[in-house]
Amino acid sequence: MRVKAFGQLAISLVGLALALLALSWLTGCEVRQAQSSIRSALTAADDGMYEAAKIYAEKAKADSDASLERIEADCPRPCPDATARYRVAMTSWFEVSAAIKAAHHSLEAADRAVDVWIAGSKMAPDWGSICDGAAKTIEAVSDATAAATGEPPPAALKAAPAVLRAACQATMLVVVGAHR
């Protein structure tokens, strides 16, 4: 009877140990999954911006050609301030370009924080502000393209900051859970 009871206890303990091992492994997977997810979100946002830029480049080219024609029509050759006139005429597109660069750099900064998280299992303490900063720079891209085109930004670009913020918050939950 006693032998049977010890046998059951031993089996239960082995089972518990296996279950804890599996749970620990699963928690590791959850962190790894979160790292993959946030990195996917950041790179997708960056890639999406450059894909959008390819589409907007056609509109920028049309505006650029029209600006050059106007400069040639308004200013006799050689036109001493043609470059300055061009920059003024294309201000909104230069702002789009600058906004895309700023967003790219902020997404890279967020990605570097994910690198640190992967390497040392510790997320930057200011992750929330890093991620929010990245979302804000994407909002700036959305605003700049709307100003340059005179049209509302595409739904995907408009939704991107909220999607990124949600991904950042999901990451925070996993980080807090893993460090608890």
Added chain:
Amino acid sequence: MSDQTSEILAMAFSLFDIVTRAARHAIESGDPADLRKVYDRVTDRSAIDDVLDAGTEAAREIEQDGR
């Protein structure tokens, strides 16, 4: 097969199932380190920069009357 053996086998299979599903999930999620490829591909320059650079060059030629 005794009830006890059945329970142990059921538990083992259950754990195996959990671990297998988790492993598949991890594999499907991809290695976070591999996801850098987009950053490797994307540079600071966008297609709009190409347009602006070409336009600025054309404006410079108008300025110098070389077009």
